[in-house]
Amino acid sequence: xxxxxxxxxxxxxxxxxxxxxxxxxxxxxxxxxxxxxxxxxxxxxxxxxxxxxxxxxxxxxxxxxxxxxxxxxxxxxxxxxxxxxxxxxxxxxxxxxxxxxxxxxxxxxxxxxxxxxxxxxxxxxxxxxxxxxxxxxxxxxxxxxxxxxxxxxxxxxxxxxxxx
Numbered sequence: 001x002x003x004x005x006x007x008x009x010x011x012x013x014x015x016x017x018x019x020x021x022x023x024x025x026x027x028x029x030x031x032x033x034x035x036x037x038x039x040x041x042x043x044x045x046x047x048x049x050x051x052x053x054x055x056x057x058x059x060x061x062x063x064x065x066x067x068x069x070x071x072x073x074x075x076x077x078x079x080x081x082x083x084x085x086x087x088x089x090x091x092x093x094x095x096x097x098x099x100x101x102x103x104x105x106x107x108x109x110x111x112x113x114x115x116x117x118x119x120x121x122x123x124x125x126x127x128x129x130x131x132x133x134x135x136x137x138x139x140x141x142x143x144x145x146x147x148x149x150x151x152x153x154x155x156x157x158x159x160x161x162x163x164x
Contacts, residue, residue, distance in 0.1 A: 001075055001076055001085070003085070004075045004085040004086070004088060004089040005075065005089070007085075007086065007089040007090070007093070008075075008089040008090075008092045008093040008096070009093075011089070011090060011093035011094070011097075011126070011127075011130050012093040012096055012097050012100075012127075014126055015093065015094070015097035015125065015126040015127045015130070016097060016100065018111070018125065018126050019097075019101065019109040019111070019125060019126075022040060022042055022109060022111035022125075023042070023109060025040075026040055026042035026111060027042070030042055031113070036116065037114060037115060037116040038112075038113070038114055038115075039113040039115065040111050040112070040113070041110075041111060041112075041113035041123050042109070042111050043109075043110045043111070043123045044105070044108070044109060044110075045107055045108045045109075045110050045123075046106070046107045046108075060098075060102065061102045061103065064095045064096070064098060064099035064102070065099065067091070067092075067095050068092055068095050068099070071088050071091060071092040071095070072092065074088055075088050075089065075092070081141070083137050083140060083141055084137070084141060086134070086137060087133075087134040087135075087136075087137030087138050087141065088134065089134070090130040090131065090133050090137070091130070091131050091134035091135065091138075092134075093127065093130050094126075094127040094128065094129075094130035094131035094134065095127075095131065097125075097126065097127030097130070098125075098127045101127075108125065108127075109125060110122075110123040110124050110125045110128070111123065111125060112124050112125060112126075112129075
């Protein structure tokens with residue numbers, strides 16, 4: 001369980017360091033092209049993911065605190081697999097990383113901008129990426145559990161192919 005807290009702290013530190021660099025290096029330029037499909041673009045998001053629900057930052061701060069407390073306890077008491085531990089740690093780090101921004105700056109610092117031609121993905125940060133990867137891990141765990149349960153029910157079926 002300590003390794004999951006260590007992972008969360010490491011991702012949180014990476015998130016805060018990259019946001020600090022973005023604030024320092026992009027303050028005057030606003031946006032710097034890195035690749036034809038990638039730019040560093042400094043934005044300050046007061047809403048939720050992808051700038052939805054602007055000016056409800058206080059609500060997201062409360063949600064982040066509640067989710068963080070839940071995940072701290074979940075890692076301590078319930079984490080049983082590596083994927084579960086990594087997923088919980090990534091979501092915890094992302095939630096705390098964006099919470100720190102809301103409390104210190106009043107908005108979440110975003111700076112990674114993926115775009116190509118007509119495609120323009122909303123600007124995001126390391127914390128958002130961590131939350132997304134952690135959620136993908138949770139989805140994978142749920143799918144694996146459903147498959148396992150179906151397989152177990154199938155193995156318990158009688159000779160007529162129906163469950164008894």
